[in-house]
Structure formats: C-alpha cells, structure tokens
Amino acid sequence: MSFDDTVTIAVDAMGGDHAPGVVLEGVASALEKDEKLQVILVGPAEVVEPFASSHARCVAQPATEVIAMDEHPAQAVRKKKDSSIVVGCRAVKEGRAQGFFSAGSTGACLAGATLGIGRIKGVQRPALCSVIPSPVAPVVMTDIGANADCKPEYLVQFARMAAIYAEKIVGIESPRIALLNIGEEDTKGSQFAQQTFELMKEGVPGFVGNAEGNDIINARYDVIVTDGFTGNVTLKTIEGTSKALFSALKEVMTSSLKAKVGGLALKKDLKELKDSINADTYGGAPLLGVAGVCLVGHGSSNATAIMNGVLASAEMVRKDVAGLISEAVGK
Amino acid sequence: MSFDDTVTIAVDAMGGDHAPGVVLEGVASALEKDEKLQVILVGPAEVVEPFASSHARCVAQPATEVIAMDEHPAQAVRKKKDSSIVVGCRAVKEGRAQGFFSAGSTGACLAGATLGIGRIKGVQRPALCSVIPSPVAPVVMTDIGANADCKPEYLVQFARMAAIYAEKIVGIESPRIALLNIGEEDTKGSQFAQQTFELMKEGVPGFVGNAEGNDIINARYDVIVTDGFTGNVTLKTIEGTSKALFSALKEVMTSSLKAKVGGLALKKDLKELKDSINADTYGGAPLLGVAGVCLVGHGSSNATAIMNGVLASAEMVRKDVAGLISEAVGK
Numbered sequence: 001m002s003f004d005d006t007v008t009i010a011v012d013a014m015g016g017d018h019a020p021g022v023v024l025e026g027v028a029s030a031l032e033k034d035e036k037l038q039v040i041l042v043g044p045a046e047v048v049e050p051f052a053s054s055h056a057r058c059v060a061q062p063a064t065e066v067i068a069m070d071e072h073p074a075q076a077v078r079k080k081k082d083s084s085i086v087v088g089c090r091a092v093k094e095g096r097a098q099g100f101f102s103a104g105s106t107g108a109c110l111a112g113a114t115l116g117i118g119r120i121k122g123v124q125r126p127a128l129c130s131v132i133p134s135p136v137a138p139v140v141m142t143d144i145g146a147n148a149d150c151k152p153e154y155l156v157q158f159a160r161m162a163a164i165y166a167e168k169i170v171g172i173e174s175p176r177i178a179l180l181n182i183g184e185e186d187t188k189g190s191q192f193a194q195q196t197f198e199l200m201k202e203g204v205p206g207f208v209g210n211a212e213g214n215d216i217i218n219a220r221y222d223v224i225v226t227d228g229f230t231g232n233v234t235l236k237t238i239e240g241t242s243k244a245l246f247s248a249l250k251e252v253m254t255s256s257l258k259a260k261v262g263g264l265a266l267k268k269d270l271k272e273l274k275d276s277i278n279a280d281t282y283g284g285a286p287l288l289g290v291a292g293v294c295l296v297g298h299g300s301s302n303a304t305a306i307m308n309g310v311l312a313s314a315e316m317v318r319k320d321v322a323g324l325i326s327e328a329v330g331k
Numbered sequence: 332m333s334f335d336d337t338v339t340i341a342v343d344a345m346g347g348d349h350a351p352g353v354v355l356e357g358v359a360s361a362l363e364k365d366e367k368l369q370v371i372l373v374g375p376a377e378v379v380e381p382f383a384s385s386h387a388r389c390v391a392q393p394a395t396e397v398i399a400m401d402e403h404p405a406q407a408v409r410k411k412k413d414s415s416i417v418v419g420c421r422a423v424k425e426g427r428a429q430g431f432f433s434a435g436s437t438g439a440c441l442a443g444a445t446l447g448i449g450r451i452k453g454v455q456r457p458a459l460c461s462v463i464p465s466p467v468a469p470v471v472m473t474d475i476g477a478n479a480d481c482k483p484e485y486l487v488q489f490a491r492m493a494a495i496y497a498e499k500i501v502g503i504e505s506p507r508i509a510l511l512n513i514g515e516e517d518t519k520g521s522q523f524a525q526q527t528f529e530l531m532k533e534g535v536p537g538f539v540g541n542a543e544g545n546d547i548i549n550a551r552y553d554v555i556v557t558d559g560f561t562g563n564v565t566l567k568t569i570e571g572t573s574k575a576l577f578s579a580l581k582e583v584m585t586s587s588l589k590a591k592v593g594g595l596a597l598k599k600d601l602k603e604l605k606d607s608i609n610a611d612t613y614g615g616a617p618l619l620g621v622a623g624v625c626l627v628g629h630g631s632s633n634a635t636a637i638m639n640g641v642l643a644s645a646e647m648v649r650k651d652v653a654g655l656i657s658e659a660v661g662k
Contacts, residue, residue, distance in 0.1 A: 135579040145513055148521040182476055182563040190479040190560045213567025217575045229521045230561055232513040236544025237565050241572040244548045245608075248466035249580075252600040259600050265593025269583040277576075 006036045007314040009293075010088040010097035013043030013051075014066045015104030016301045020047045023103065026306025030314075031057055033307065037314050040097050042088040063087040069299060073107030077115060085109055089116030092292040099293030099313040101284065103301040110146050113287050113294040120322060122330035125150070126289030127158040128228070128296070129165055130235060133242065133277035137219035140166040140175070144285060145232035152196040155179070159204040159225045161288040161325050166223050168319040169312070170282070175222035177204055178211035180230060186210070192227070200225070242277055283312030288325060293317050337367045338645040340624075341419040341428035344374030344382075345397045346435030347632045351378045354434070357637025361645075362388055364638070368645050371428050373419040394418040400630060404438030408446060416440055420447030423623040430624030430644040432615065434632040441477050444618050444625040451653060453661035456481070457620035458489040459559070459627070460496055461566060464573065464608035468550035471497040471506070475616060476563035483527040486510070490535040490556040492619040492656050497554050499650040500643070501613070506553035508535055509542035511561060516541070523558070531556070573608055614643030619656060624648050 011027055013020045020043060027039055028051075038057045041048040045062040052060035065083040067076045077086055085104055089112045091097040100117070102109050106128070114126055127143035142162040147154060159177050166175040179197055181189040186197060188210060200207045211221050217238060226234070249270075253263030283305070284297035293316045297309040316322075342358055344351045351374060358370055359382075369388045372379040376393040383391035396414040398407045408417055416435055420443045422428040431448070433440050437459070445457055458474035473493040478485060490508050497506040510528055512520040517528060519541060531538045535556075542552050548569060557565070580601075584594030594601075614636070615628035624647040628640040647653075 135575060148513060148524070180564060182479060182560055193479070193560070213564040213569075214571030214574070216568060217572050226564075229513055229524070230564055233511060233544040233557075233561055233565055234568050237547060237568045238544075238572050240545030241548050241569050242576060243545070244466060245573060245576050248604055248607075249601075252597065252604050255600055258596050262593040262596025265589050265596070266583065269586060269590050270580075273579055273583050276579075 005318055006038060007099070007317045008038040008040060008097045009099045009101055009310055009313045009317070010040040010042055010061070010091040011310055012084045012088050012100070012102030012104050013041050013048050014084045015102035016297065016306070017299050018302070019103065022301065022303045023306050024051050025303035027058070027310060028055060029303065029307040030310035031055060034311055034314060037310070039310065040091050042084045042091070061087060061091065067105055067108045069105050071105065071108065073105060074111045076108055077111040085112040086116055089113050089294070092117045092294070098317040099295065101295045101297065101309045101313045103284070103297030103299060103306060103309065106145065106285070106296050109294065109296045110287060113290045117290045117292045117294060120289055120291050120326045120330045123289035123325070124157055125154050126287050127161060128285050129162050129288050130285045131170060131282040132216060132235070132238060134217045134219050135273060135276050136217070138170050138172070139216060139219050139224060140170055140172070140222060141216070141224040141226070141231055141235060142288065143226065143228040143231050144235045145228045146287065147228040150227035152192060152199050155196045155225050155227065156199050156203045157289070157329050159200060159207065159223065160329050162223045162225065163206055164321060164324045164328060165286060165288060168321055168324065169316060172222045175206055176208045177206045177223040177225060178208055178215070178221035180213070180224050180226035180234065181210035182212065184210050184212065246274060283308035286316060286321070289329070290322070292322055336649055337369060338430070338648045339369040339371060339428045340430045340432055340641055340644045340648070341371040341373055341392070341422040342641055343415045343419050343431070343433030343435050344372050344379050345415045346433035347628065347637070348630050349633070350434070353632065353634045354637050355382050356634035358389070358641060359386060360634065360638040361641035362386055365642055365645060368641070370641065371422050373415045373422070392418060392422060398436055398439045400436050402436065402439065404436060405442045407439055408442040416443040417447060420444050420625070423448045423625070429648040430626065432626045432628065432640050432644045434615070434628030434630060434637060434640065437476065437616070437627050440625065440627045441618060444621045448621045448623045448625060451620055451622050451657045451661045454620035454656070455488055456485050457618050458492060459616050460493050460619050461616045462501060462613040463547060463566070463569060465548045465550050466604060466607050467548070469501050469503070470547060470550050470555060471501055471503070471553060472547070472555040472557070472562055472566060473619065474557065474559040474562050475566045476559045477618065478559040481558035483523060483530050486527045486556050486558065487530050487534045488620070488660050490531060490538065490554065491660050493554045493556065494537055495652060495655045495659060496617060496619060499652055499655065500647060503553045506537055507539045508537045508554040508556060509539055509546070509552035511544070511555050511557035511565065512541035513543065514541065515543065577605060614639035617647060617652070620660070621653070623653055
C-alpha cells in the first residue's frame, strides 16, 4: 500500500442500456469530483479517444468489440478477447488499473473478472454483493447471482467477505450477519441451509442466526448471506415489489381530482422515499473475492449512477477491500 | 360426487394469534353466508360446545390439546393426538368432514394433514400453495414452504396441482405456468432449475418458461412454480417489502402538515390499494395433494379472514379440487 491515494479505474465505456452517452457523462463527473482519480476508458477508439483527449486524468484504451446484454456470458468472454469487458479486466490483471467498473452484462463481468483478473488465493468462489434498497437502513446481501450452485463452505467465505464490505464501504460497524432461511430456529430449513448454519456458527464472527424473507428490507440484520440462486430471486423480488407498489401508488394518485391534489402535496416526500430505496446509491454490485476491484452497475444506470459506480470503485481500492479479504479469507 | 352441495368443514377453533375469539366470529359469519355449510368446530369443550349449541349447522368436536405456534410441527403432531389440528384432520380422514381449516401453525397443519389425512395416491409430495398479493392480478405460487428439499419431478406435480387450483378456485382460464429461476433463457439457473425446466417442458401443459423474481408481483405469469425453500423466502420477501413500503409511506404522510393534508385526501384510495394486496382474500394457503381439503390461514387472521378461509375450504370441496388433482396427477 502506498500513501499516495491516486487510484486508476478502468471503465467500460460500452456498459449499460444508455452507453456510451451516460457513461461518458458519469466519468466526467467522477473525474471532477475526485481529483486523485484516473480513468482508463475502454471502448471503441472513436468513442474513447475524443473523450480522453478532452479530459485530464483520462486515458483511452481502444477495444474493438462489445459484449451485448443477451450474449452467453462465459462464451462471449472467451470469444471476444478484444471486448471492452475483457480488455478492462486485463488492465487490472496487468496492474495498469486497480479496479474495473462496468454497467454492462453482469454475467460477462463476472466471467471476465474471474477469468481475467483471477481469484484471491484461498477464495473458493467470488460472490456478487449488493446493498439492498431499504427505507430503514442499508442491508448488504450476498451472493446475489454469481453462483447458482453453492456448497455450504462457500457461504462461510461469502459472509466473511461481505462483512468487510459492510464495514469498510457501507460503514456498518460490527455487522450482524444472518443466513437467509425459512424459519428462525437453528434447526430450520433445507439440508443445505442446516449444514451452512452449522459452518457459519463456527466460522463467521458476527453470525447471529437465521433470517427470513420478511427480515431483509426492514434491516433487522446488516448482512444477509445466501446462495446465488436464492439471492438473485430475492433481490429481484424486492425490486419488482417496490416497482409494482410505486406504480400502483402512481395510479392511485391520478384516479380522481381529490387524489391528484393529495398526490401533489406528497410529491416531494414520495420522491425522497423512492430515492432512499434506490439501489444506485452504492454505485453497483461488487464482485468480492477477485484479486482487485470489480464493480457492476445496473444496466439502466444514468449518469449519476455511473459516477457513483466509478467513485465507489475508487473507494474500494483506497480502503483495500481486496487486501482485507485476502487477509480474512485467503490462505 | 353428489348433487347435494352441502359441505362439512372441520375448523380449528384454536388456530391463530387471536383464537378462539376471531375464529368463532368468523365461523358464525361463514355459516350465515353459506346456508349449505356445516361446521365441525374442534377445540376445548368449554369453547366449542356453547358455540355449537347456539349456532345451527355447527357440531362441537372436543379436543383437549392445542399445538402452539412455536412447537416443533412433526413432533407436536405425533405427541398431541388430541390436539385440535390432529382431531380436525382425523375428521376428514374418517369422512365426517370433507375439509379442514386452521389459522394455526402452518408446519403442524402440514404434518397433521400429511400424516392424518394422507396423500392422494400418486402424489409424491403435497405442496403448499398461495395467491400472491399483487396489485395487478392474482398470481398463484407453489410450493411456499411445505418441502424445503425438492426433487425436480416434485415440481412437475406442484405445477399441475397449482394449475387446477388456479383454474378452479382463482378463476384463471388456461393459466400460464412459469418456473422461478435466475434468468429467462432456457439454459439459465442452478442445476436443479435446469433439470426441472426440462421436465416441466415435457410434462406440464401451459408451461411457458422461466420467470425471474421481478416477474412475480406484476402478474407476468399466472402460476409460479418453485421449491419450498425459494418459495417461502420469496413470499415472505414480498410480504416484508410491501409492509416496509406502506409503513414508510405512512411516515411520509405524517411528516409535515402539507403531507398530512395530502395523505388525508388519499386515505380511502390507499386503503383500497392495501386491501387489494391483502393475502387474506383467498382465505389461506391450500395444501395441494392431500386426499381432502386442507387450508391454512394466516396466524394474524381476523374474523373476516377466518370467514373467507372457511368459505374457501367449502368451495374447494364443491369444486372437487382434490378429485381433479387425483385425475391429473395421481395414479
């Protein structure tokens, strides 16, 4: 670790539904906000070169290919060696950047980072982690989709990695860690959950027991640990439920003149509530356990979300999250 | 099947957080609403006998024990042979009642019905089914917790049983059935999900593919099929998320005078929205695959929910859901 806090993040200029427009805008804002930030902007020469030449602390890294959202992640990463995701991860592997950020295909980023950057020694499986959009307090959940099939011992590592992220990045001191299960009692759940419970009890400092589905968004625990299948379904269920309720609420507020008046009076407060459960605050989902920083933003990211993602990537580098994970989990 | 549509339902007088008060109230309303309904009221003599003697079409069935919410379900069912749940299920087994309703411990009802009433011949595992509280349209989900560990072939049966429930009770013609998974594409998901997908493609009429967590509450599909672990976590996540958002909304609406005025104007409409996502409308979660009707109500059921549960049990008997499941799934 150096005392110089200059950080270089490789950014996928082609990641996300509104790339490259919002990515360039977001990178510009991030460079403005963080004067010790350097960006390697990865993408087609005609996109990245004009931007780099007009922005200080930004270097263009041409990449001729792009991995689309609907491509098979692992196959695309293997085939498209000159794609922005593969080239961005390579910059981290070669030490030219300390972190990689993309709002592109989550699967391709996972495959790109796992193959391209590589795992921290001793980490069995990297895990995707997210801060749950809760109106009460931030809740960290992992794995949210990197590993559809898990062994109980993976979850012990997921828990320890997520605890570091919760503490260093989300700012939760001594996080209370729970296993997502279908009952509170120690003996509840599937065979997998029961075995994991026993391992976590032994091997995870801060482990407090089982959480149920209705314990997540009310922030009863700080870190929710589960396999990538359950985690992905759960996270998307939360997002879908919030979205459906806000949309039903909007309908209610335009259903009559009286309701419209009421809605108008509440508009600002409701906007604030909606923002408070906006997942973009933390800039994206980190892939914990790779030998460097890799953060994946929402495909629907706007410029602010991209800026947050780039800044969050830099923060993860500065806080040395990967190093701390290596100490805690690695061998 | 007889042309006489008189139906007898055994009701657990001691089921639920507010038993027996709300149960008696709910049964009284159900008897009033449905003139062909007969109730066998199961519980302590001092509770059920006075009620039965003052209500037509109600017979008291004394049971000296009660299974509490926090008891180990299977153990309690084996030990407490004179509990209201065990005695109620026995009434169905012996043909004195065609259905059993309880707002008590879900686990004890599952164990009581599986052991006491028994499975339909050919059904590998009974599955707990629920109508998801969606503001858009009713969505049937199964298994929501009866089987934490499943084999892919169980889910094929779950799907076929839930389709009958969706069609006959919820009123969804030709329901569109989806497998809960972590991606839309056919090849996505855990090994379990991939194997299940292949079996469902072959063996489930109306199967349309994979659903994701954010496809549930917006009613993109009519029936969501999953294992009891994922289903339970997902259902509780939806309930928890709705509850947290409504409670945040309530806070917003009292945060300032202006907001209070706005909230007041919306009060009635919001109440309607909240009611529309109230899970109690369908009276509880049926355990599909047992040789009779068994419906489990929410522990927090009020009198209306109890009434709905008793009436829904009678409807399931009249529509011969168990018979149709036996034809479709049984051997």
